[in-house]
Amino acid sequence: MSIDRSKIPHPFQEIKFTLPEIKNFILSNGLKVLFVQREFLPIIRMNLITGCGSIFDPIIKNGLANLFSMMIDEGAGDYNALELSEEFDILGSSFNASCNHDNIFLLVRTLSENFERSFELFSSIILKPHFNDQDFQRERRKVEVKLLQQKDEPEELAYIAFNHIVHGKNNPYAFPVLGYEESIQKLSIDEIIKFYNKNFSPDNSYLIVVGNISEADLTASLENYLSNWRIKSDLIKPKFEFAKNRKSISILNKEGAVQTEIRVGHRSSSRNTPDYFSKTMMNSILGGQFTSRINLNLREAKGFTYGATSNFSYYINSGEFCVSTSVSTENTLEAVTEILNELENIKTGVTPDELDFARSSMVRKFPSQFESDDQIASNLSLLAIQNLPYDYYDKYLDNIKSVSIEEVNQAAVKNIKLDEMSIVLVGDKNKLLNSFASSRFGDVQIINEKGEIVQ
Structure with a gap:
């Protein structure tokens, strides 16, 4: 029997998967x-x-x-x-x-x-x-x-x-x-x-x-x-001051470095928001998977890096959005420029094909996240840490499948804040300062290893 290798094989049927009982x-x-x-x-x-x-x-x-x-x-x-x-x-x-x-x-x-x-x-x-x-x-x-x-x-x-x-x-x-x-x-x-x-x-x-x-x-x-562990906690709740991020570029000097570590992003909302699933889907298209826009641009098209990603990471009381990669010093300016271009472009909308691919990827890899005891324990830990309902995983696939393209586009507009982008570069400041004098990037400042401004 001959096989037509010009055609992409399609799955024969839906995978039957039963979640473990919690x-x-x-x-x-x-x-x-x-x-x-x-x-x-x-x-x-x-x-x-x-x-x-x-x-x-x-x-x-x-x-x-x-x-x-x-x-x-x-x-x-x-x-x-x-x-x-x-x-x-x-x-x-x-x-x-x-x-x-x-x-x-x-x-x-x-x-x-x-x-x-x-x-x-x-x-x-x-x-x-x-x-x-x-x-x-x-x-x-x-x-x-x-x-x-x-x-x-x-x-x-x-x-x-x-x-x-x-x-x-x-x-x-x-x-x-x-x-x-x-x-x-x-x-x-x-x-x-x-x-x-x-x-x-x-x-x-x-x-x-x-x-x-x-x-x-x-x-x-x-x-x-x-049963004898009966200490009552006396935690002093920390004070959180959430100052609005401003557009800036911060350089941590590593004299003689031939590579630059790049971080671009801003503070974001915490985990439990109504647009979590649309935001997750949007980020998958932007920089959350190998075929994402940012990775295809910086790795495949430009050849600047082995990998570039974006993600929303969540604490209990806060969160952050961050694009991260590492490139050679001479490509730093163009890499940052391309990242900002992709951040601007995602706010104009995603295509139906991009959404379908991201949705399919998230749905099909879901069962593999419950294969081992360690994975299950990690998933249960997320429920505890983020105070999620115990039926969160029962409804996960339905929540993914119900996200519309309009909701994804709204998530991009709401959660990608171009006027708050903080750019952090760890590299040779003598080779980076002149390149980033443009006002497009915001104020340029030199920082120490703590992130404090020193110049």
Whole structure:
């Protein structure tokens, strides 16, 4: 049988896909639980999400929440840091702690047969962390080393500077999760302990569980090991000052750099807005997929970069729109010009073919986002973090399919703000300054590694 390879093959039929059943309940101590039972593999994944990220760091003590997350497994219960790590290793289990602006995350992955013992260790980290000064000094040195390394990472510097500029110096989201060298030096073990007693509590947390365990067995274990976790949070709500972004170009000097890291964007609305799906569809066309306008322009047509993307990223209380790429120094001006052109063009509307392709892509890749326990746990975490309804994924495809071309065009007009575009360049200022003297780009300013204006 011959095949006509000039014709694009079409799918034979719609893929049948059933979402996993999400169960939710609250423990006697107020801890909220989201649970999906999966019997496919003998593995259980647990994510504890506690709403006390770096936006709760005291003024001039940035980095406290992150250092707390690094300290919490440095010895707990009957074990010091090394012994605790070895206990997890013996079980074939893994533990990880991390922090972002909004939350602290504790993650455990274990075999079903070792769940009880692994959860016992997990609960000791939650209930009985050691917090001794020797461990604190070691972990603080790790942060100091990371901060030094960061100075040689243009991508990270661009992210930090962009965040500071679009959110403003009086907004907690403007400050890096790691903190600064001087703020880290101001921290002590007593502040870690105080942070734990005031902020790390079940009434401020979600536990996500995915894996091969019954709801009855899970509930019994949770109540057995966590019923004594009854700290009441005493969080001081941070103050958010949202200054309007202004058109500007900020250059962070990396003398001798042959590449320029580019960030173009502005602060945006938070996640829970009525136009979320139309905005997501619009961004998919603009810069959210490989065949997007920005990537086809900068990568395929111009050959400036291996990849260029745009995205809306969301915190709990804010968000940001950002186009990001990296190009050679001599192509920086033209790359930025092309990005601004694409941002202008998207506001004039998208085509039906573009919308159909973006919609089809989002619909067809949806089932693949629930293949593994990790993916399911990540999706459940989004429900918890952004306070989304538990039937969000049940309605997801209908919401995508119902977006009209008029709604996508309205989303572009509303959410792409040309007069607020902040352009951040990390590169050789001596080669960039003259190129960007045009008033089209707004005021030109030199910034330091924090994103502060120095010239």
